[in-house]
Amino acid sequence: MTTDDADAHAHDPSCRGDAAFQLCLRGKVIWLYGLSGAGKSTLARYAAQRLRPEGRQVLLDGDELRSGLCRGLGYTVEDRTENVRRAAELARLLSRQGCLVLVALMTPLRSMRELAREIIGDALITIHLRCDHATCAARDVKGLYREAAAGRLPHFPGTNMVFEGAADDELSIDTGRLPIEECLGQLLRLAEPEF
Ligand SMILES: Nc1ncnc2c1ncn2[C@@H]1O[C@H](COP(=O)(O)OP(=O)(O)OP(=O)(O)O)[C@@H](O)[C@H]1O
């Protein structure tokens, strides 16, 4: 961002207050990944409201991307990788214009997270929402686990496609055991020092 850009943001009324001012100056991408039902969409929605009450936050949710920008892509490793690539390119564009971008996308393989990192760079924070398969299957918000158990859903991470979780030294939140409020608190604590 140039000095002129920063000055323009500084005079933007939506950038009042220290935290909001910093957010406006530096875009960030917070990328939540995890199994279906782990709580990515739920926490991303809450976090977007709390991190940027003034606006300028953008939520890129897997389901919404697939209904438009990523329509036509399937669920193989190749298609999921392309899905991640498009989401990452869009997140990069938006973050470079000062937006806080929250991405809620399963992103099951480490290679996919690495691709996002290659595209976005240091502005990216990836956080694994850790929730075991049994808990996600019990939630079964979209009925996908029932479909997968019946053999009608190929390439479903955690069931018949591998899901690679976070290593011990990577950020994660235990959404399988902790209540939503506690998970949101942890997410905000992980994200806020970055600003
Ligand atoms: N600690 C928690 N964090 C997040 N969600 C929780 C938690 N505990 C229970 N839930 C519930 O789990 C469900 C998570 O659904 P959500 O749609 O957010 O999952 P998702 O990760 O976006 O799945 P998908 O990949 O299929 O889109 C919600 O019904 C939410 O209320």
Ligand SMILES: [Mg+2]
């Ligand atoms: Mg979701």
